[in-house]
Amino acid sequence: MTDRSFTTIENQWITLKDGTRLAARIWMPDNAEADPVPAVFEFLPYRKRDGTSPRDESTYPVFAAAGIAGVRVDIRGSGESDGVIDGEYTPLELANAVELIEWIAAQPWSNGSVGMMGISWGGFNCLQVAALRPKALKAVISIASTVDRYNDDIHYKNGTHLSAQLSWAGTMLAYQSRSPDPDLTGNRWRDMWQERLEAEPFFMEEWLQHQRRDDFWKHGSISENFADVEIPALVIAGWADGYRNTPLKAVTGLGAKSKAIIGPWVHKYPHFAWPKPRVDFLGEAIRWWNRWLRGEENGAESVPQVRAYIMDAVKPAVRRDFDPGFWVAKDTWSAPAADLFHVGADGKLGKGMGGVGAVHLQSPLDTGTSSGEYFTLKPDAEMAVDQRGDDAGSLVFETAVLTEAVDYLGMPKLKLTLSSDAPLANLCARIVDVHPDGSALRVSFGVLNLAHRTSNEHPEPLVPGARTEIEMELDACGYRFAPGHRIRLSLSTSYWPVILPPPHDAALIIETGSIALAMPKLGAAERIEMKEPENPSPLPVYLEQIPSATRRSVTRELSTATTIYRIHEDTGRHEHPGTGLATRQIREEEWSITSGDPLSMTGEASWVCDMARDGWFVRTVSSVRMTCTEQDWVISAEVKAYDGDKQFFEKTFEKTVPRDMM
DSSP states (O other): OOOOOEEEEEEEEEEOTTSOEEEEEEEEETTTTTSOEEEEEEEESSOTTTTSHHHHHHHHHHHHHTTOEEEEEEOTTSTTOSSOOOSSSOHHHHHHHHHHHHHHHHSTTEEEEEEEEEETHHHHHHHHHHTTOOTTEEEEEEESOOSOTTTSSSSEETTEEBTHHHHHHHHHHHHHTSOOOHHHHGGGHHHHHHHHHHHOOOHHHHHTTOOSSOHHHHTTOGGGOGGGOOSOEEEEEETTSTTTTHHHHHHHHHGGGEEEEEESOOSSOTTSOSSBOOOOHHHHHHHHHHHHHHOOOSSGGGSOSEEEEEEESOOOOSOOSBOOEEEEEESSOOOOOEEEEEEBTTSOEESOOBOSOEEEEOOOTTTTTTSOOSSOSSSSTTSOOOTHHHHTTSEEEEOOOOSSOEEEEEOOEEEEEEEESSSOOEEEEEEEEEOTTSOEEEEEEEEEEGGGSSOSSSOOOOOTTOOEEEEEEOOOEEEEEOTTOEEEEEEESOOTTTBOOOSSOOOEEEEEEEEEEEEEBOOSOEEEOOOOOSOSOOSOOOEEEEOOEEEEEEEEETTTTEEEEEEEEEOOEEEOTTTOOEEEEEEEEEEEEETTEEEEEEEEEEEEEEEEETTEEEEEEEEEEEEEOSSEEEEEEEEEEEETTEEEEEEEEEEEEEOOOO
């Protein structure tokens, strides 16, 4: 069923049982009431009118032409939807999603079968909603998401405090402070805007109350009980993204009803993601929907459980438009056999054992500035760059030069014995591909708050000086180390600014003879071809009024031993040719730390968000800040709103939250 004509419903009000009106954009195949169709539902706070419209317009028209309706709804308090958002993946949000699925299935144009889809937020909540088992929901496609909200999202990772938590809190504060579009809401827009400005939360206040993996994080983590998800799930991610672990964790937990695709990509849909090669996501999705929403016998259930791109000796670069490699398929996923490495008496990483004795490790606090972003949107310095700078502040062990290629797919595991001179310390481990010219590409990394060494729910401080055995799992990877290259294991006590430091500049003693690195062998796998998109540039082009700009820098003030990490992102101003709405967002972020003083750590982020149309202009300016003491995290935020050139609103947040073994 292809090339069916369709109609775009620019705004459809859907009234919930509590009276809240949510705003939907719908792509409807023509004659659907006479010939009912399945529907794909996406539920986000990212604004259908001006936020996700480019990717929506590259995806849902193709679905509609294939006879599948697309229903893109803004969460309450977002875009043109009524009310105020109350957090991430809250019971209210998920209950609203279930109600919306019931509404879709009951429409005269619906065949009663609904799929749910999304990337990031929408990838998270489609899995969470699937676990609630609404009757009409028959399948999901989840991209760049998580099954474990504590360990694989932007808040905490194995007990370490991710700097992305502050960055994301600032982003959501800026996003949720924006005005509805008067073109859709009419004269209500100003009252709606005022309501959300006054009542919107600063999410980080709540997140910092939960520094352990407690019930707050277990809610919405389908890994708590994978059996709750009974419908088929296609789970997709990219190796360059922070959510790279989810596909393999999902198929392990969900079993045969789940499928995984992992490419080389950043945090984007696979039909327009970087680095290339891309895949024909739209074709994959239509096949998936037709199988589970329409009952078409097309073999979607029989594709290999895991299809993964094995990156092949990728060279670090300031921008990576294409990563060399090849696609493989595993019909059934199971825990891979391990290729075990130790540190030998010669100090090399290999099959020999014995080590070179106990080694002192106390990395400079700014070790980690080559690490890039936690989740990446562009294939530039948002991705990890050449690792030689970070490795200079690390304890490193390398194999001899490889004489033949070795292939890995899965999550590396590391065991070692250490002692610490402080009760709280962090450990970062990285797997690095060292090229013949010395350039170094990060293949995988893992971080661990050593107080969380046995439990993320019930951490225990280290006993200074006591020998402690550590086991940690690193992030998933798919990689070929080529002949002439070396495999490097890099260990550091800092990985800033990705993770924030503990209150003391801890030093570790690493017993090198205890180091055991288990690399997941690729094993038997079929080489396959993955179809690439027919349209190499599927995103619509809007009218550019001001070009975009990106800058990222690291400055070391030698006179004060202070390192400053700066980010500048300007989307430019672009006008939608159909709606006449022009938008622009400018983000400034800065992190600083002084050598030897973890309490000097500061983080700040600010956003300017503009919306304009002939005769109408609004702006919000927001900022967030974080500092720390030995006992506390100290956070603050501010929002200002402007109608034209007149400021009419200002709000501040301030909170001091005790550090909880972090």
